[in-house]
Amino acid sequence: MAESSMLTETIRDIVQHHGGMPTRLLQILRDVQDRLTWLSPETLERVAEELSISPNKVRSVAEFYSFLYTTPRGRYDILFSDNITDRMLGNRELLHYLCSRLKVSIGETRADGLVTVGTTSCTGMCDQGPAALVNGYTLTRLNPSRLDGIANLIESRIPLAEWPRELFEVYSNLRRADILLGRHFADGSALRAGLKRGPEAIMEEMVKSGLRGQGGAGFGSAAKWISCRNAPGNVKYVVCNADEGEPGTFKDRVLMQDFADLVFEGMTLCGRVIGAQHGFVYLRGEYRYMLNPLKAILQRRREAGLLGEAILGDASFNFDIEIHLGAGAYVCGEESALIESLEGKHGVPRIRPPFPTTHGYLNKPTVVNNVETFAAAAKIAVEGGDWFASRGTAQSKGTKLLSVSGDCERPGIYEYPFGITVHQVLEDCGAHDAQGIQMAGPAGHMISAQQFGRRICFEDLATGGSFMVFDQKRDILDGVRNFAHFFVHESCGFCTPCRVGTSLMRDLIDKVHTGHGTRYDLEEMCKLGRIMQAGCHCGLGQTAPNPVLDSLDQFPEAYERRLRSTAYEPAFDLNAALEEARQLTGRSDPGAYLNEEDLLVGAMP
Amino acid sequence: MIEPRLKIATCSLAGCFGCHMSLLDLDERLFDLAERVELDRSPLTDIKELGECDVGLVEGGVCNAENVHTLIEFRARCKILVAIGACALNGGVPAMRNQYDLKECLEESYVRGMGLVNAQIPSDPEIPLLLNKVHPIHEVVKIDYSLPGCPPSADTIWTFINELLSGQAIALSYRQIHYD
Numbered sequence: 040m041a042e043s044s045m046l047t048e049t050i051r052d053i054v055q056h057h058g059g060m061p062t063r064l065l066q067i068l069r070d071v072q073d074r075l076t077w078l079s080p081e082t083l084e085r086v087a088e089e090l091s092i093s094p095n096k097v098r099s100v101a102e103f104y105s106f107l108y109t110t111p112r113g114r115y116d117i118l119f120s121d122n123i124t125d126r127m128l129g130n131r132e133l134l135h136y137l138c139s140r141l142k143v144s145i146g147e148t149r150a151d152g153l154v155t156v157g158t159t160s161c162t163g164m165c166d167q168g169p170a171a172l173v174n175g176y177t178l179t180r181l182n183p184s185r186l187d188g189i190a191n192l193i194e195s196r197i198p199l200a201e202w203p204r205e206l207f208e209v210y211s212n213l214r215r216a217d218i219l220l221g222r223h224f225a226d227g228s229a230l231r232a233g234l235k236r237g238p239e240a241i242m243e244e245m246v247k248s249g250l251r252g253q254g255g256a257g258f259g260s261a262a263k264w265i266s267c268r269n270a271p272g273n274v275k276y277v278v279c280n281a282d283e284g285e286p287g288t289f290k291d292r293v294l295m296q297d298f299a300d301l302v303f304e305g306m307t308l309c310g311r312v313i314g315a316q317h318g319f320v321y322l323r324g325e326y327r328y329m330l331n332p333l334k335a336i337l338q339r340r341r342e343a344g345l346l347g348e349a350i351l352g353d354a355s356f357n358f359d360i361e362i363h364l365g366a367g368a369y370v371c372g373e374e375s376a377l378i379e380s381l382e383g384k385h386g387v388p389r390i391r392p393p394f395p396t397t398h399g400y401l402n403k404p405t406v407v408n409n410v411e412t413f414a415a416a417a418k419i420a421v422e423g424g425d426w427f428a429s430r431g432t433a434q435s436k437g438t439k440l441l442s443v444s445g446d447c448e449r450p451g452i453y454e455y456p457f458g459i460t461v462h463q464v465l466e467d468c469g470a471h472d473a474q475g476i477q478m479a480g481p482a483g484h485m486i487s488a489q490q491f492g493r494r495i496c497f498e499d500l501a502t503g504g505s506f507m508v509f510d511q512k513r514d515i516l517d518g519v520r521n522f523a524h525f526f527v528h529e530s531c532g533f534c535t536p537c538r539v540g541t542s543l544m545r546d547l548i549d550k551v552h553t554g555h556g557t558r559y560d561l562e563e564m565c566k567l568g569r570i571m572q573a574g575c576h577c578g579l580g581q582t583a584p585n586p587v588l589d590s591l592d593q594f595p596e597a598y599e600r601r602l603r604s605t606a607y608e609p610a611f612d613l614n615a616a617l618e619e620a621r622q623l624t625g626r627s628d629p630g631a632y633l634n635e636e637d638l639l640v641g642a643m644p
Numbered sequence: 645m646i647e648p649r650l651k652i653a654t655c656s657l658a659g660c661f662g663c664h665m666s667l668l669d670l671d672e673r674l675f676d677l678a679e680r681v682e683l684d685r686s687p688l689t690d691i692k693e694l695g696e697c698d699v700g701l702v703e704g705g706v707c708n709a710e711n712v713h714t715l716i717e718f719r720a721r722c723k724i725l726v727a728i729g730a731c732a733l734n735g736g737v738p739a740m741r742n743q744y745d746l747k748e749c750l751e752e753s754y755v756r757g758m759g760l761v762n763a764q765i766p767s768d769p770e771i772p773l774l775l776n777k778v779h780p781i782h783e784v785v786k787i788d789y790s791l792p793g794c795p796p797s798a799d800t801i802w803t804f805i806n807e808l809l810s811g812q813a814i815a816l817s818y819r820q821i822h823y824d
Contacts, residue, residue, distance in 0.1 A: 559786060610783035613712055616775040619746045624767035631773050633709055638716050 047085055049074055054089040061090050062401070064100055064383030065366060068107055069324075076116075077108040096384075103385035103531075105159060105367030106175065106324045113148045113155035115193045119181075120170040122161035122286045123477075123521040124444045124507055130169035133181050134158065140190040154193050160369060160525055161286035162325040165444030165507070166212045166451045174199055175327045178206055207328060211293050212451025215467065217438045218422075218430060219415055220298065220454050227345050229304045229420040230311070234351055238268070238312045245312075247424025249436030250416065254280060254372075254409035255479055255503025257435075260416065263406055266396040268313040270404035277309045277318035277358075278400060278407040282377055284323055284369040285480035286525060287505035290440035291410040293452050295322070295329055298414060299336050303360060305413030307346060308420055309406055310358035318360040319400070321377050324367045333362055369529035370579050374407040376531070387533045388577035411440055411504075431457035435496035439504065443468045445477075446510035457496040464506065465491065472510040475594065480505035481522035482582035485515075485589035515597040516552050519586045523548045526583040537580030540571040544587060546610065554601050555608045561591060561598060613638070649679075650809060651697040653722060654686040657711040658738040658778055659704025661687070662795045663729040667701075669798035680809060697722045699808065703795075705735040706779045710772035719785040724808070727787045728801070730794040732780065739778040746776050789814065792821055 053070045057063040067086060072078055078101050087094040101107045108116075119125070119134045138145055138156050148155040164170035167179045176199065178189070185206065192202055213220065233241050245261035252258045267275060279302060283291040294302055306318045322329065337360055340346040350356040363381055365371055371380045375389035378400050399405020408416075415437060419427050428436040435457035441464060444450045448469025455464070465473050475487045478495075479502035486493065486500070493499050509518060526541040547564050550556045568584030575581045591598060613633040621631050656664055664687060670677060685694040700722030706712060719725055730736040741749050750765045757763070781787060791804055800820040807814045 607786040609785070611779065613775075613784070616777065617709060617773050619776040620773040623747055623750060623765050624773065626767055626769060626773065628769040630709065630769050633712055638712070 043081070046075075046082065050082065050085045050089055054086065059090065060383075061092050062381070062383045064090065064092075064097065065104070065380060066363060068097075068101055069364060069366060072107060076114060077111050080109075083109075100383070100385050103368065104324075104365075105528075107366050111148055111152065113153050114196075115154045115199075116172075116174050117154065117156045117189075118159040118162075118172045119157070120160075120162035120164060120168060120172075121158040121521075122165060122168075122525075123518045124165040124287060125161070125168040125170060126517070126521060127445060127513070128169045130181070133169055133183070133186060136183060137186045137190060140186065141193065153196070159325075159367060160284070160528060163283055163289040163292050163323070164209065165287055165289055165442065167210055168444075172325065173202075175324065176207060177209055177325070177328050179209055209292075209296065209328070210451075211297050212449075213293060213297070214443075214449055214451040215453040215455065217454040217456060218427070219411075219418060219438050219440070220452075222418075222422075224298075224301050224304075224418065224421070226300050226304070226340070226343065227351065229308050229417040230345060230351055232420045233308050233311050234353055234356065241308065241312055241420055242268070244419055244424035245416065248415075248419045248427040249424075249431075249434075250412065250419060250427065251435065251497065252409055253411035253415065253439065253503070255285075255483075255501060257497045257501055260408060260412055263396055263408070264309060264312055266394075267404045267406045270397045272404055273314075274403045275313050275315035276400040276403055276405040277306050277313070277315045278374075278378070278381065278395075278405055279306050279318065279320045279410055279413055280372065280374060280377055280407055281326070281410045282321050282323045282365050282372045283326075283410070284372045284529075285482060285503055285505050286522070287444055287477065287480050287507040288442045288503055289444075290442045290452055290504045292326055292329075294410045294414055294440070295320075295326065295333065299333055300340070301414045301417050302410050303337065303340060303346065305408075305415070305417035306360060307350065307358050308417060309408070309413065311356060313404070313406055315406075316357050316359070318358060319381055320360060320362045321371070321381060322362055322364050323372075324365040327364060330362060330364055337362070368531075369525075370531045370577070373577055373579060376577070377407065378405065385531075387531050388579075390576075409503075432494070432496045432498060434498050439495060439502065441495070441502070441506045442504050443506045443508070445508035446470060446473065446513065447508050455495070458494050460492055460494055461486065461500070462491040464495070465508070468508070470508045470510065472512075473508050474511045474513060475509045475515060477505070477507040477509070477518060477522075477586070479503050480507075481525055481586050482578070483585065485518075485586055485593055487593040490593075515590055515594045516548070516601070519590045520545075520548050520552050522586040526579070529579065530583070531579070534574075534576035534580060536571050536574035537576065537583065540567055540575070540580065541583050543567055544571075544584060548587060550608070550610060551598060551601055555603065555610075556598070556601060557603050557605055557608050559607050561602075564588075565591065649682045650699065651684050651695065652681045652686075652699045652701065653684040653694055653697045653718065654688070654701040655703070655714055655718060656687060657702065657704035657715060657732070657781070658707035658735075659729065659731045660737070661703070663701075663703035663732075663793075664688070666793075666795035666798050667801055670802055671798070673798075673802055677805065681805075694718065694721050698724065699805075700725045701728050702726065702732050702781055703728050704781075705731045705738055706775065706781055706784050707738050708772040708774045712775075712784060715781055715784055724788045725785065726789040726791060726804075727781050728791045729796060730792065733782075733790050733792055735778045735780050736794065739780075742777045746774060750774075793823065796821070 083097045087097040143149040146157045162170050169181045171178045250260040371377045371386040373388050376386040380386040395405045441453045478484045523545040527545045530537045530541045532538045568588045571584045683689045685691045700718040755763045
């Protein structure tokens with residue numbers, strides 16, 4: 040009884056801290072889990088009661104997000120980042136090493152409830168992996184000796200706050216700066232320019248700049264702002280998409296870590312232009328370590344008169360920013376799923392149109408832009424649209440931040456004018472032996488050396504910024520397989536072509552990878568890929584088959600050397616599938632085995 | 645001159661014979677069919693040995709070693725192999741056991757079942773061993789055509805067989821293969 044009333048008390052406090060707002064459900068559940076380590080059925084019911092919403096709604100949110108747990112977890116919850124770049128750096132060996140040191144199996148909680156060790160999708164530390172999260176906080180550059188230290192800290196039950204800071208150190212690795220990152224930006228200068236010249240003039244500069252969405256989709260930013268400004272209604276919102284979930288990209292992390300003022304200023308400027316008073320930063324859960332530093336920056340900006348009421352002393356200029364922390368869901372990077380998540384729901388993409396510029400957050404007109412887009416907008420307000428458009432190509436103005444990782448000497452952030460060749464990037468980052476590049480992440484395109492002369496811009500190779508290098512020693516199929524598994528995990532399950540298609544694709548690629556595939560399977564993969572491209576509800580599913588289709592096209596030899604010469608191979612090991620029954624019955628007669636040679640010789644047409 | 649009749653074989657693996665019942669629902673059309681095809685191995689003929697056939701119709705998924713043998717034999721002897729019904733296509737109802745371990749399934753029936761005397765998991769060599777999971781048939785052999793439905797209606801089967809026999813592209817109407 041006492042325990043249950045304490046639970047109610049704890050939850051009531053947290054819910055009240057969030058103003059009792061159901062739109063803050065995800066934030067509430069995160070906070071509750073921080074206190075209780077997991078979300079029990081009873082906990083979820085209390086939360087539903089306190090918010091006066093249905094328990095099913097609360098459960099659906101709790102079960103949707105990877106970082107919300109509806110089964111007990113250890114007091115120390117470790118998740119190894121499992122992107123292909125982490126794998127290249129040996130994360131699997133380290134994962135097994137830590138598990139054996141702590142005597143725990145992967146994905147399971149130790150009997151004493153002290154620790155859980157598992158894996159998660161890319162945590163955006165590709166230039167300083169292998170990486171992991173401990174209770175949501177980023178650990179970088181893991182190696183056996185660091186893991187020894189971590190195992191000791193856990194066994195000695197040292198609170199996370201007392202762990203050595205160097206374990207959590209995140210480098211920026213800024214390797215090349217151009218106009219966006221290379222020139223000093225004085226806080227407030229974009230807002231002063233905005234106030235002095237007025238919203239119309241700022242929009243004109245935006246149009247002149249030719250700025251396009253830097254998350255990768257490339258929609259004209261000025262058009263978005265204008266559409267939202269012209270949309271009817273007095274209440275509008277600005278949303279910064281910092282849910283950088285595409286494996287291999289980490290440029291938004293560096294922008295938020297080192298250039299947050301520029302981003303916040305771009306958002307505030309957007310608020311002024313479209314007539315919004317409220318902004319959200321949707322920060323991916325993996326970047327939780329930045330939450331408090333970013334809140335401090337927001338506070339400093341309020342004190343400096345750059346945020347909040349009467350910005351720069353103008354009584355008509357009110358705008359504030361709130362940070363919303365995600366909880367491990369790639370699909371929330373899609374803008375309409377992100378808005379659903381901001382509203383406290385599970386993140387499933389909406390049917391569009393209507394678009395967010397007219398029906399966004401709470402169905403109000405909303406501009407959703409990528410972190411880099413807001414940063415560029417702030418610079419454009421100060422330096423002018425022509426200045427920005429002087430860089431880049433005819434249809435891709437300005438610069439692009441690339442997150443370079445994988446097999447190269449200098450992984451990190453590279454800012455280039457649009458139109459740079461892949462070849463030049465490889466030379467600059469010290470990738471001398473590249474076999475192929477995964478451009479724009481798994482959802483983007485895989486290219487082989489014959490295509491290194493191509494240009495990075497919307498006319499040719501569009502990208503959100505991920506640039507993963509595979510050298511000659513790598514097996515391309517390892518990457519393809521890693522991506523296929525990633526998409527299965529990240530599919531939201533809403534539409535069948537994606538939910539089922541990603542699983543079928545994973546099974547087929549696993550079959551080929553383990554040497555059981557035939558040409559028939561490759562044809563099936565192509566067919567399935569085309570169905571997914573045509574039939575999936577959102578971009579996640581439509582792009583999920585890309586790694587398979589591209590690699591079949593660009594690296595056919597990676598498949599061919601694994602194929603069986605037979606026309607068809609079963610999808611699973613027939614004889615091994617009888618092992619369980621053999622054990623249960625103790626049988627060893629001839630009928631208890633399926634010998635592949637006896638069965639299949641001459642059997643197939 | 646009488647054209648040689650095409651040979652058709654049928655079998656039910658892990659299924660309920662519902663698809664075969666649907667085949668029998670062809671009713672008087674069975675007479676037309678009998679003029680054009682000859683049934684080889686099939687539950688309807690009781691022929692035990694499968695001969696060389698033109699078409700094999702397979703009902704049911706693959707749940708045990710005997711199913712694997714039968715299916716592979718069908719693939720080897722039939723020029724065209726057709727998966728008929730939900731269980732052959734997806735595993736269907738028998739595949740609902742896939743969410744449990746085989747051990748749990750067998751214990752539920754043979755160890756913890758009601759009214760059992762001398763409860764034990766059967767181990768007689770005459771009983772085919774169960775696979776750890778139930779699989780759709782396309783995961784074991786290559787399939788040429790799939791006819792969905794639980795079961796596909798007699799009309800659907802009739803249209804399919806007719807068009808297949810006449811050598812034209814198979815065209816089924818929406819209602820014949822959709823159940824929404």
